[in-house]
Amino acid sequence: MPASIPIDATEDQLAAVTYNSDGLxxxxxxxxxxxxxxxxxxxxxxxxRKTLETGRTWFWSRxxxxxxxxGETSGDRQYVRSAAYDCDGxxxxxVVEQEGKGACHTGNYSCFYRPFGPEGDTGHAGR
Structure with missing residues (x-):
């Protein structure tokens, strides 16, 4: 079983993150x-903060x-190995170690399994 590894972020780094009008x-x-x-x-x-403190991915459901x-209900947990914010914050x-059958609630490994173009007709891409 993968281990949870907290990531130490400074308050300045956290303050550099820019949230949208909904706080997301x-x-x-x-x-x-x-x-x-x-x-x-x-x-x-x-x-x-929960993600960085626990080393597991936490999100806000809109x-x-x-x-x-x-992964708490599916068992498909994600263990954070690195975290970054972009140039605009x-x-x-x-970057995570993915446990279980994948990240997508549909059962696909990735949520990005539907490509545009002729490949998209099959409905499956990647794993």
């Missing part, structure tokens, strides 16, 4: 080793209006 920032989740983009979800300040820790990037 997009968080891209990428797989360690392969570089595959697994998913994008929203974080607010509290879920970002539809349910609640926090959720990836308005997008987060998490």
């Amino acid at each position: 920032v997009p968080a891209i989740v990428q797989e360690e080793g392969t570089g595959q983009v697994l998913m994008m979800a929203w974080m607010n300040e509290e879920s970002l 539809s349910r209006q609640e926090y959720w820790c990836k 308005d997008t987060l990037l998490f």
Whole structure:
């Protein structure tokens, strides 16, 4: 089983994150080793702090209006290996060790399994 490893972020680094008018920032989740983009979800300040403190990905559900820790119900947990924010501070990037069958609630490994173009007709891309 992978280990949770907290990430020490400074208050200055956390203050550099820019949230939208709803208090949210997009968080891209990428797989360690392969570089595959697994998913994008929203974080607010509290879920970002929880993610960094616990070493597990925490997000804010806009539809349910609640926090959720990836994999708590599915078993498909994500263990953060690195975290970064972009040059404008308005997008987060998490590199994770993915546990289980994948990141997508549909059962696909990645949420980005539907390419545009002729490949998109098959409905499956990647793993």
